[in-house]
Amino acid sequence: MTMVAAEFPRPVRLDTLGDAPHDVTIEAEADERAALARRFGLIAIDRLSATAALHRQGDAVLAKGRVTARVVQRCVATGDPLPADVDAPFALRFEPGTDGRPEEVELSADELDVLSYSGGAVDLGEAAAETLALALDPFPRAADADARLRAAGVKAEGEEERGAFAALAALKDRL
Numbered sequence: 001m002t003m004v005a006a007e008f009p010r011p012v013r014l015d016t017l018g019d020a021p022h023d024v025t026i027e028a029e030a031d032e033r034a035a036l037a038r039r040f041g042l043i044a045i046d047r048l049s050a051t052a053a054l055h056r057q058g059d060a061v062l063a064k065g066r067v068t069a070r071v072v073q074r075c076v077a078t079g080d081p082l083p084a085d086v087d088a089p090f091a092l093r094f095e096p097g098t099d100g101r102p103e104e105v106e107l108s109a110d111e112l113d114v115l116s117y118s119g120g121a122v123d124l125g126e127a128a129a130e131t132l133a134l135a136l137d138p139f140p141r142a143a144d145a146d147a148r149l150r151a152a153g154v155k156a157e158g159e160e161e162r163g164a165f166a167a168l169a170a171l172k173d174r175l
Helices: 030-040 124-135 145-151 164-174
Strands: 011-013 022-027 044-057 060-074 081-096 113-117 121-123
Touching: 011 124, 022 124, 030 044, 030 124, 044 124, 060 124, 081 124, 113 121, 121 124
Parallel strands: 081 113
Antiparallel strands: 011 121, 022 044, 044 060, 060 081
16 A cells, blocks of 8 residues: 655654643645645645644543634635635544554544554644545535526526426426
8 A cells, every 4th residue: 555645744743742731733834735725626725724732641642622724615606716714623532553544433422533643653734634624615605606507597406497398397287
């Protein structure tokens, strides 16, 4: 298996962490933001940062913090650029793994998301990138998207059909 280098690597060494929270702030550089924008299908990421408090719990590392970003997405209806601000809290548990991928586990609503790590560090940058991806609007729409689509002749869902086939359907219902 070929490992792809992370676009926003921010390793936090395990030997710098103890039982008490260790505060970390990270910020993505322009080239890292451009690479993440490509990965997530965004027009741009103008700003991306995260703050977190990390501490050890045995072999696990707990991280609680917040990702903030300024992104530009594309409207799913018109293709127009849509700027958006992201402010997403996260609570994660890094656990040692063999291949960098966590096992699939069932979590209750009050449990932390679990990520795997290998070696002597956890990657806070990748965790922040994944948090950003999950916080994005999956179907961003411009405020005037519906009006512009109607003007272009696209009918809204449930809008009554007009024309020869609609007339035939109306006749069929009367028979």
